[in-house]
Amino acid sequence: MRVAVLPCCLFSLAALAGCATGSKTSEVAQVRMVFPVQAPARPQCDAKPLERLALTGQVASQELIDQALHDSRAAHARVMRDDHVADASINPARLNLRVSVDNRIISSSCG
Numbered sequence: 001m002r003v004a005v006l007p008c009c010l011f012s013l014a015a016l017a018g019c020a021t022g023s024k025t026s027e028v029a030q031v032r033m034v035f036p037v038q039a040p041a042r043p044q045c046d047a048k049p050l051e052r053l054a055l056t057g058q059v060a061s062q063e064l065i066d067q068a069l070h071d072s073r074a075a076h077a078r079v080m081r082d083d084h085v086a087d088a089s090i091n092p093a094r095l096n097l098r099v100s101v102d103n104r105i106i107s108s109s110c111g
Contacts, residue, residue, distance in 0.1 A: 050068055055105045056105055075093035079099055
């Protein structure tokens with residue numbers, strides 16, 4: 001009788017183990033379908049808040065650039081002299097400040 005009980009128990013355990021593995025896999029698959037992984041949002045520059053700073057005509061000091069970066073939520077700034085050529089690359093997370101020869105801000109924009 002002992003010989004017959006052992007194979008029966010082993011068969012039952014194997015069957016239950018197979019069911020347990022299958023249900024966990026399907027739960028994981030369902031979670032992935034319900035909650036898709038999204039990439040973190042990238043910072044985007046917004047020039048609208050810069051209007052209150054009235055940047056045009058001011059000297060482009062580090063403090064003013066830092067304040068403009070904070071207010072526009074830009075990731076970084078590019079200061080371009082008006083008499084130099086800049087590349088035409090567009091970066092939505094960048095604040096562009098065009099300055100005169102005497103380092104006064106002529107214009108500000110995002111991109």
